[in-house]
Amino acid sequence: MSYELKVDDKETTDRAAGLSQGLLGTAADRPEGVLKVTGRATYAAEDMPEGTAFGVLVRAPAMGRVELGNAPAVEKLPGVLAVIHDKRMLRNPAQGMAGEAPVQGVAEADYVGQPIALVVAGSFEQARHAAEVMEVRCLGEIRPVSPGAVEPEVPEKKQSSMGDLDAAMAAAVHKVDATYSTSAMSSAAMEPHAALAWWEGDKLTVRASLQMLKYNRAELADSVGIPLENVRILSPYVGGGFGSKLGVSPEVVAAAIAAQQLGRPVRVVLNRRQVFETITRRSETEQHIRLAADGEGRLTGVGHDALVSNLPEEPFSEPVTQATPFNYEGAARTIGHRVARIHRPAAGSVRAPGEAVGVTAFEIAMDELAVAAGIDPVELRLRNIPAEVPGTGKPFSSHMLAESLNDGAARFGWADRAAEPRARREGEWWIGSGVASAFRVNMLSEAEARVVLGPEGAIVETDMTDIGTGTYAILGQIAGELLGLPQEKVEVRLGDTAFPPGSGSGGSIGAASTGTAVWLAAQEVRAALAKEMGCEPDDLTLKDGRATCGNISRDIAELISGESLEGHGHVQPGDASSKVKQATFGAHFAEVAVNDVTGEVRVRRMLGSFAAGRILNLKTARSQCHGGMTWGIGMALTEELVHDRRDGHMVNRDLAEYHVAVNADVPPLEVHFLEERDPWTGPMQVKGIGELGICGAAAAILNAIHHASGVRLRDLPATPDKVLAGLEELG
């Protein structure tokens, strides 16, 4: 049997309120924590079978037809088992939720850095050496590598317009008309992408570092050319994803092919430079934003045009304007989206694709409007919160932007802020603060899970992953809550395609989607327990291993008399998303110091106030927000992938040259969650929290730089050279 749910309508009853275990919403520790702090959690490249051979990918140094000049000689090097140059190898990773192979082939290099061969040897050192001495020639012209060098595609479905924006701009009392740019960025997850593949007959098993296993299984099967049923993927622990592990990537397919050819297990781990170069990056963006407002700062028109890039044939393009249709008031609205097809490494989803950069630029524009209108930036935003999605009549499922702004402002001490920029100076440093709203669309995705209740406790199984987000914790909390078990009595098993397919991790969908599947599965078990007790499920109380119904109370283990009860849950998105607009909201506040002499910017404190429905675990949710806010610091100040102007290759493809925020860059971060229930997301009334924290965070910092120093930067990151130029202009 299975408990099925299609989320078509709202669920106004708070079903969790009738439960007794008290696990949901607590700051429970991560159950896998002990394994992680003792080094026993095994990631993809670990737990090698006997006889594993080692593969190292070889990169294309240029573009065009590939020639491997000395492959026969390389194959004779000590320890080398094979040089694999197979047309099934991937040009770049599959995009998130593709469920089929991405562009394949190694005969042609479409970008500099493309993996075009795999060298396999008996030891890692032998393979690495052999890969280094491969003579690779690419015989072709350099193709366009800069977004400005090509006529961009204008996908019809991604353009929209209502009202007359030009007229609104012409009639505006206050307006902004400016172009913003954000740099290409890298996920730079700490665990490099890795795969360990072996075959048993025609069955392929791969340990890999991936986020969405049910899709990855289909992508791998399609890439290698075998039936889906013959593929098993194991990803019990994933060392960070942030979108970079959404789709099956080149090392996974290369390892599978090599293991097939050699008849032994093969491991392929990307080195850090390959991670940067062959794994999808966040596209750089150029965003033209127009805001028209009346004398009170009320928006009458909004324009947001974005230019992004990707390789030819890649279906993904950074959805920069994703939040623009619903962020603020504005009757006239024009949204544009253009894609430059260029030959830089492929672009794909990186934490909060779209809003991470789109909301950031928009929120800088809002700050500019506040300055132009002489209105406090918090107040300006409060004045422009729409009652429904502008121009559509579509209501919001829940909407707490105003509460977030007010809550954050009060906690941050916003009232004490000077209205004018350059009002506070400490020695060489200008001090100021900024605000930005946070928006992120909320999505539900199909998911299944199994819950088995036995005498020792419960086991939850799904192929869902925990990429650091807290999946192990929250799924255990959900099952424990419903079955009346403390968290340690619930074992959560993840990351194995032999389990029921979960949603996968990505797009902040995990908690609401797979969480609901676990909820449903546990409900089925509850119903069976109620039957044993002779009562209705709603009248059943389960707590600390005891079942109570009326004046009957029994030990659950005794009740099921040594047997086990199994439940299966299956949730699917329904009509809810066509009836209401679902999103998460928040407000970022930042205080910065800007050095008048060097142009250096230091973030002194940050505060985020967020509303994302029911928060399942305060501890893990808070850490997710810390992560997002810290990524905001990186985006604002240091993160910038640099592509060579001549051939597009990634110049700063390592962690020494691509600057993610380090410990000393991160000031005290305050995170507050507003009490919210979203009735349109299923029985738990929960929304996603993994990406909200980055959306707009960098804008709060850029706006604070302006407030501190008077320097308005529209080109991220705000590196010292740009800040210094701005300071010099001000004199």
Next chain:
Amino acid sequence: MQIDLTINQKSYSLELDSRVTLLDAIREHVGLTGSKKGCDHGQCGACTVLVNGRRINACLSLAAMHDGDEITTVEGLSDGELSPLQAAFIKEDGFQCGYCTPGQLCSATGMLQEISEGWPSHVSDSLDGPYELSEAELSERMSGNLCRCSCYPGINAAIRSVGEKA
């Protein structure tokens, strides 16, 4: 070549290719995969281990340079029960994905030792200790260990809770 290492108080005699790094010797040849490879270039700190009590990036060192050395990895930080630092990392949520965690733990262990021995850092006011475990000192001294999940608030709270007791 033959290399003798003592890892977590256990002796290993290894026959290794001269190109094998200390990190790969520990992970692939001894089989202690707790120490992580994040960049293999000394840029991320995930491979931090203690060599004769001092923290180093194991990826930047060849195994051959450590013949006879005493090495402590994350697996050696606890003896059955979690160390106070490990327990504090769980309590304060000093990790998410967990991949940088072994390096953070070894690094923090070495760092607390350095500060107790009066070693200065880049942000110290003078070259003569003793030094307090201030926020600035802690952050500076732990900045060789990247955490892309960005658990620095939790990492610092965990280290502080142990450092202040020490």
